[in-house]
Amino acid sequence: PATAKELDRQLGLNEVVLRTKVLRADA
Numbered sequence: 001p002a003t004a005k006e007l008d009r010q011l012g013l014n015e016v017v018l019r020t021k022v023l024r025a026d027a
Helices: 002-026
Strands: none
Touching: none
């Protein structure tokens, strides 16, 4: 379903953003 694909895409973007924030916090 398109909804599941959209959710998966948003979760992926969220993960990238969180990782970036963590990296910046550690740096």
